Amino acid sequence: MAAGPPAPEVIDSDMPEPASEFFTDLWKTSISPQLRLEPDVDIHPVEHRLSSEVFQAESGGKSLILRWYPAEEPSRLKSYLEASDVFSDLGLRIPERIGEGSTPQGTWILEKKVEGKSFRDLSGNLEAHSQAAKALALLHSHESRRYGKAGAWKGRYLSVRWKQRFHERWLKIRNLFPELVDAEAETAHWFQDWCDAFAPSRYQLLHGDYHPGNLILGQDGQVVFLDFRSPRYGFGLVEMVEAAHSFCGEEPGDWNSFVPVYLEHRDKNTRDLDAHFATSIHAVFHLRQATDSPILQSG
Incomplete structure (x- = not known):
């Protein structure tokens, strides 16, 4: 993976947009071997903010969240991790981090959703x-x-x-x-x-x-x-x-x-x-x- 992800194309469709080749390759070469997950999975973008790219990955019957943070500005990743720690300390519902890793192009984080308290559960706190x-x-x-x-x-x-x-x-x-x-x-x-x-x-x-x-x-x-x-x-x-x-x-x-x-x-x-x-x-x-x-x- 010598190059980072290409400029994404906007597709007007009700069908899930497939992830770019960069991210499917990232899954096969880095994420799957490290976490012992299936090498072939369906990965679809959830949202793109330029601070991170968020994907949904289906593996072993489980729906996982893949976040990608480009290497150019590490404060992007730091912001997410700091905020996650704050909410986690409060006992709020946040995704559980099950693995992470880095390449020269950036950092990936793989998460799964867990049950916990919602914001409304803390309305009186x-x-x-x-x-x-x-x-x-x-x-x-x-x-x-x-x-x-x-x-x-x-x-x-x-x-x-x-x-x-x-x-x-x-x-x-x-x-x-x-x-x-x-x-x-x-x-x-x-x-x-x-x-x-x-x-x-x-x-x-x-x-x-x-x-x-x-x-x-x-x-x-x-x-x-x-x-x-x-x-x-x-x-x-x-x-x-x-x-x-x-x-x-x-x-x-x-x-x-x-x-x-x-x-x-x-x-x-x-x-x-x-x-x-x-x-x-x-x-x-x-x-x-x-x-x-x-x-x-x-x-």
Whole structure:
């Protein structure tokens, strides 16, 4: 295996996309001999984030998870392992690591799912809220390093994947904020248009970029989301809202055990990050009349 994985092709199909020859070869030459598994297995991509590639492998009647981390930036792998350790210490349900190894091109990890506690099982555990908020902040703070410089095919491929995942991610927002149903078509148009034009050598972060194109409005004209199209300030904010909602319930006023800890542990090296996130959170929670909550005024 002298070369790393080639640029993946996007295939519009309901059928599982087969893994590239690089990963089937990786399985046969490295993973199978080391772990004494079948050499011939079905491997299909689950998702591709440029930080890692995730596959499902069927071996011996078991469904396994294969993660691949390129060698260029070891912090990508470190982020995943650190977050996994945090959640494992809390007793949450995380995949069990059954083997790992390295090649000059990167590191592979093979996992299997195990039963354990879910996030909701810890809904009343304030220490769990704090630890989970720290872990999420850690992952989001590493985002620029995970993606790094994404020019050439990498940037283009990622923009295509974002387009494909828009409706999946939007569904989560719509479930939390049903008032946004009528904004879906326009938001999708904005998002896809932005992806089509995506060609920077490095992702541009949001620094006071407040203009009409960065706002989504509710039916009554309220500002309900800020710069949804930003890969860091859009999806990162979505994930924070979802996690706080899952841990602490539907009312943002009850999120005191999660949101302040998350904001405190975001990457301090990003200019004005906490202030802009607080502004974004204000915009999101405006729809739920949560602007008087003390945790939303602490940005």
